[in-house]
Amino acid sequence: GAAAEDGERESYVVATDNAYVPFEFLDEETGELVGFDIDLMTAIAEEAGFDIEFEAMEFDGIVAGIGSGRFDIGIAGMTITEERKENIDFSQPYYDAGLIVAVHADNDEINSVDDLDGKVVATRTGSTSETYIRENTGGTPEAFPQITEAYQNVIQGRADAVIYDIPNVQYYASTEGGGQLKTVGEALTGEEYGIAFPKGSELRDIADEALTTLKENGTYADLYEKWFGE
Ligand code: ARG
Structure with missing residues (x-):
């Protein structure tokens, strides 16, 4: 574990987002930060024996803030990419995602990624999309x-159209989207999410070991079912 010499538990700042359903978002009723990433990171900290404090910010700020060592840990549905690996150390993958096209539910002109030539395609700043x-x-x-x-x-x-991560598009379409957004075509990429650490962080191995335990002891499966219902 990460217990300090004096017996106090170590405490780390976890950079995250607050608008990425269902991984991290604000519960409408309580205003609390909730989601799969929040539960998973909390379980990892508990398993490894350290305390965490979440700090919500914009996604590109998380990538930059971990790269510069400003935050100890980042969890935000972040895809493991070769480019990010230059500045960030990632945990083992914890979620399989990918990108998908979505359009207005009434749109019958755009049926796949091949129909996007010359179109305006919306997404989030600094994302793989x-x-x-x-x-x-x-x-x-x-x-x-x-x-x-x-x-x-x-x-x-x-x-x-919009191109973005499949789990987020699907969750949004079936909740806030209120039937006005539909996905079209196949998954465009396979992407894996990883927990982010500053380069050379010793915490990465500690968290990774805890994540392995949670995958083995059923905790990961329980959280997956809670948020994705499978
Ligand atoms: N997986 C994509 C990426 O890594 C999008 C992640 C967006 N996450 C968020 N918390 N807004 O670029």
Whole structure:
């Protein structure tokens, strides 16, 4: 564990987001930060024997803040990429995701990623989708600091489509999206989420070991079922 010499438990700042359903978001009734990432990180800290304090910020700030060593840990549905690995050490993968196209529920013109040439494609600033749109679609990326704005732009007809992480699109479409957003086509990429640590952090191995235990003892499966219902 990470117990300090004097017997006090170590405490670490965990950088996260507060608008990425169902991984980290504010509970409408209580205003509390909840979600799969929040539960998983809390269970890891408990298993490893350290305390954590979540600090919510914009996603690109998390990537930058972990890279510069400003925060000890980051959990935010962050895809493990070769580019990020230059500045960030990742845990083992903890969630399999990927990107998908979504359009207004009434749109029958865009049926897959091949129909995006010349279209306005909304997403979140600094996400893997922003790069994907630029490199693979022929569409113009329009990046927003909050993904909800991207979805709203599609629903209100100001953007043609959105590309973003499958679990977030599906969760939003079936909740706040209120039937006005639909996914089209196949998964565009396979992506794995990892917990982020500053380069060379000793905490990475400690957290990774705890994550392995949670995968083995059924805790991970319980949390997965709680948030994804499978
Ligand atoms: N998986 C994508 C990425 O790593 C999007 C993550 C967005 N996460 C968030 N908390 N807003 O770029």
